[in-house]
Amino acid sequence: MIDAPHIIPLDIHTDNITDVTCQGAHYDATSSVWYTEPHELNETLHDYVYDTDSFNIVAPYYLVITSKMACWTCQQSTRIHGVMFTRFIKQNQDGKGWQSVQRNSFLFHINYLPEEIKKNIKASNYYLDKSKTTGLRYWMNHCEICGERLGDYELFCVEDDAFRLMTIEKLLRANVRKVNKLFVSMAGNPADQNSKDVVRYLCDARFVMNGPERL
Template identity: 85%
Template sequence: MIDVTNIIPLDIHTDDVTDVACQGAHYDKVSGIWYTEPHELNGALREYVYDTNSFNIVAPYYLVITSKMHCWSCHQITRIHGVMFTRFMKKNQDGQGWQSVRRNSFLFHINSLPEEIKRNIKASNYYLDKSKTTGLRYWMNHCEICGERLGDYELFCVENDAFRLMTIEKLLRANIRKVNKLFVSTAGNPAEHTKTDIVRYLCDARFVMNAPA
């Protein structure tokens, strides 16, 4: 738990720890994140800061997992993409302070991404869209064949065939890319017309064995 509301995460991947620490950067051991506070931000640290002003989730690096599934509309095979963390920080529900977490987790219902991260995810069928059923606006997978929206709730909370309870066999066939850069985003924003709803945006990444045939 970090008892500071306004942190500025830093994209630091250096062994020269004494140098950045002297310049006012702090290291959170649990999440592995470097950060500073607004009153400590100086010219030397500014080059490690992303151009984003609002966020509720930060990770020191991220995995982009590209798997395949049958589209539930056209039943053809399409690629789908998911962002996974092994450690991260999330803003507390009351908006005060941050919680450090070390756990394999998928992030979904992502509302905004800095340019730096969009460039690294680069998947043509994963982009900002609005759900027909819930009205949520977030980075969404789309079928590569028919363009159908493949909503995060199904992929991460319901559908056992996708990221939720992904089997080890499926994980081994997936493309897994580690991006060794800071991740910062806003996730879990409710829809415009249901501002008070709580939207899930994290789930455990639990890779399971296939049941014996």
Template identity: 30%
Template sequence: MARIDLNVPFAQKDDAKRLGARWDGDRKVWYVPDGVNPGAFGRWLPALPDINVRASNYFIAQSETHCWKCRELTQVFGFILPSGHEALEPDDEEDDRDVWYRHDEPTILNYVTELLPAVANRIKTMTRHYRVDFSKTTGSSYWMNHCEACGMKQGDFELFCEPDGAFFPMDEQAASQIVLQTFSEPFGGCADTSYGDHLFDSMRRT
């Protein structure tokens, strides 16, 4: 289970510490470590979005594509979760109940509708062209790429679901054009997941 960051006022830090919270000096935040029941920290829990995927760390993937509107080359971004991430899925034994299921292979996310605030802030520091917008095609809003030249929306289907799309490489050469930046911090979001041979090992790490 991914750790949970807390909103602890300075005056209450000793109370949080006594309950088992730990201090992350790099990020300047108190958090609930793995294995500790978060129930005791209710007064400090942040308001979180509904999520169906989570992980203790994640990648932001960067590639490029030609804008379908102006044909200029533009940078595009996405999220990849490593093996060991968890996804909320229907319980095989109880149809009306979802359970967290651990996956032993990576997944690339698409149609991301929710992100933990820390993750949203992280992607915002990398680009202003990946943001929430409304899609007439899906009739919904999600985090999507926009052309750096003309500002046109770049839909997730073409980038993530079409073979030879920016994030759907069909050979090792194409996969090597995708650059992965690793973030050793919790990920949480609501998104579609995609499994299969996406040639993750051939993508470049920074």
């Protein structure tokens, strides 16, 4: 638990640890995230600041998992992309602190992505759009053939979704790419609705075994 309402993520590498620690940088051992608080920001630490204003998720690195599914509309095979963490920090719902998490988790309903992270995801069919079902605007997958929106609720939140309960066999066939750069984003923020609405944006990545074939 990071007991601070406002933090500033720091993009710090191993060879800089001694210098930044002496300058007041903080390290959260559970999530492996470096940060400072606004009143502690000085000229030295300013060189490591990740330049973003709106965020409620910070991770030291991230995995981009690219799999395939049949489009719900045209039934053709299309690539789908998911962002996964093994450790991260997330802002508490009351906005008064940050929770440290060390768990395999998918992030979805992403409202804002910095330009550098967009480039690192490298997916032409993953872009900002508005959900027909919820009316929320977030980064979502689209069919590469017909352009149909493949919303996050169906991919991450239902019983037989494509990512949360992905089988190990399917994971082995997927393209899993680790990006060793700081991840910062805003997720689950219902910008088009009442600010009190709670939008789910994290789920466990379980990777289950395929069951025996039915006769």
